[in-house]
Amino acid sequence: MVKCNACGGMYEPILSDGMQYFHRCPPLSRVELAAAIDAGKVAYPAGKTAADYQAKAVAAGLPLAAASLLAADDLLLLHSYERTNQRDENIVSAAPNGAATIKAAGAGVTQQAPAPPPVIKVG
Amino acid sequence: MVDTGKVTLPSDDSYGHKLAAMFASSMYMHIDENLRITSYNALANVRLEVRYRFIDCEGTLIPSMEAQAPNTDRSAKSSLLLTPNGWLLGGEVFVSGAAPALGQTFVVVEIVRGVGSNAVSLQVIGAGYVSAKQPLQFPSQTILNSLDTAGTLRSITGTQPGAGAEINETVPTGARWELVAFRDSIVTNATAGNRTSVLFFDDGVNRWSSFPAMAVIAPSTNSAIEWAVGSTAIATINGQNAPGLIPVGLRLPAGARIRSTTANLAAGDQWGAPQYLVREWLEGS
Numbered sequence: 001m002v003k004c005n006a007c008g009g010m011y012e013p014i015l016s017d018g019m020q021y022f023h024r025c026p027p028l029s030r031v032e033l034a035a036a037i038d039a040g041k042v043a044y045p046a047g048k049t050a051a052d053y054q055a056k057a058v059a060a061g062l063p064l065a066a067a068s069l070l071a072a073d074d075l076l077l078l079h080s081y082e083r084t085n086q087r088d089e090n091i092v093s094a095a096p097n098g099a100a101t102i103k104a105a106g107a108g109v110t111q112q113a114p115a116p117p118p119v120i121k122v123g
Numbered sequence: 124m125v126d127t128g129k130v131t132l133p134s135d136d137s138y139g140h141k142l143a144a145m146f147a148s149s150m151y152m153h154i155d156e157n158l159r160i161t162s163y164n165a166l167a168n169v170r171l172e173v174r175y176r177f178i179d180c181e182g183t184l185i186p187s188m189e190a191q192a193p194n195t196d197r198s199a200k201s202s203l204l205l206t207p208n209g210w211l212l213g214g215e216v217f218v219s220g221a222a223p224a225l226g227q228t229f230v231v232v233e234i235v236r237g238v239g240s241n242a243v244s245l246q247v248i249g250a251g252y253v254s255a256k257q258p259l260q261f262p263s264q265t266i267l268n269s270l271d272t273a274g275t276l277r278s279i280t281g282t283q284p285g286a287g288a289e290i291n292e293t294v295p296t297g298a299r300w301e302l303v304a305f306r307d308s309i310v311t312n313a314t315a316g317n318r319t320s321v322l323f324f325d326d327g328v329n330r331w332s333s334f335p336a337m338a339v340i341a342p343s344t345n346s347a348i349e350w351a352v353g354s355t356a357i358a359t360i361n362g363q364n365a366p367g368l369i370p371v372g373l374r375l376p377a378g379a380r381i382r383s384t385t386a387n388l389a390a391g392d393q394w395g396a397p398q399y400l401v402r403e404w405l406e407g408s
Contacts, residue, residue, distance in 0.1 A: 008285025026291030090296045093408040096199035
């Protein structure tokens with residue numbers, strides 16, 4: 001089991017059927033995008049401000065902190081947001097016998113303890 | 124008189140060429156022509172065995188055995204088998220060293236002119252999936268395309284996303300998938316608002332279709348969500364299952380993604396590792 005240092009995803013590089021697994025980081029979820037908005041890494045939708053979304057949150061009975069989540073919901077209707085350090089283990093097509101390389105090593109992975117077995121025998 | 128099975132002919136090369144011309148055959152191979160085996164494989168520890176018989180212009184029967192260790196990432200691996208001047212009688216390719224299902228190891232056998240990476244392909248004489256039990260014969264009248272078969276069924280455990288992240292599974296380079304069933308579980312925290320999950324597909328960038336789960340997921344619950352071909356849109360069972368539909372025969376090319384998007388997903392919500400069933404074909408890369 002390994003953990004992707006970019007997205008936090010956990011996976012087995014070799015599956016139980018003996019075949020390789022090729023991880024690719026997901027685009028940012030609404031939660032992650034909202035955090036990016038709060039951190040100033042992503043701008044509010046064109047023509048909108050934080051105050052607009054705070055007013056929208058209050059009108060919906062949500063806390064002010066939900067403003068960036070509402071903005072993220074709107075942004076995700078328009079774009080997909082990928083991580084700059086994303087990992088994509090799928091290989092680049094090469095000529096026969098050419099060295100296979102992965103598309104993006106990203107932030108790398110960290111080895112984890114093996115996942116517990118899906119079947120436990122008792123008795 | 125003892126029949127040795129060997130016909131002795133004059134060793135004069137021009138005579139051999141005349142003989143080859145007299146007995147014109149698509150399996151006659153000039154000294155500059157060779158066999159090339161190209162494999163596309165997705166399983167570890169597969170070893171290809173290539174066995175064939177050749178008769179040269181001296182009338183000598185030459186049985187040969189070669190082997191190749193294919194790549195395991197669906198990329199092409201080629202091996203050149205040097206042959207003398209004469210006739211290819213026939214041969215076979217089969218698997219040893221592992222037990223791929225039919226659909227995991229595809230082989231192309233060709234006659235090429237020259238050697239090395241610059242060898243020019245002249246004629247495909249065999250192509251198809253191979254296993255330990257089902258060899259590929261050559262020359263063959265039936266040249267299979269890797270997409271011609273029923274494919275192989277695979278049950279895959281995907282990536283468990285980080286907390287607050289969504290599901291993202293990618294069709295590997297060199298593969299084509301047909302999604303049959305998809306299951307995941309989600310543990311929601313106490314953040315207010317029902318979650319509504321949608322399974323959708325994109326080409327790596329652009330979304331092309333979406334399939335919502337048929338039930339919402341409440342805060343502070345642990346729910347399993349299943350999407351399947353031909354699934355019946357029933358209500359939740361004990362509040363735990365939220366079945367969804369996916370279309371029949373949904374083919375996904377390499378690079379396409381199976382993703383989720385969840386309305387009201389909270390930072391503390393946690394998807395599990397998805398388990399899904401696909402039918403896979405090799406396209407090679």
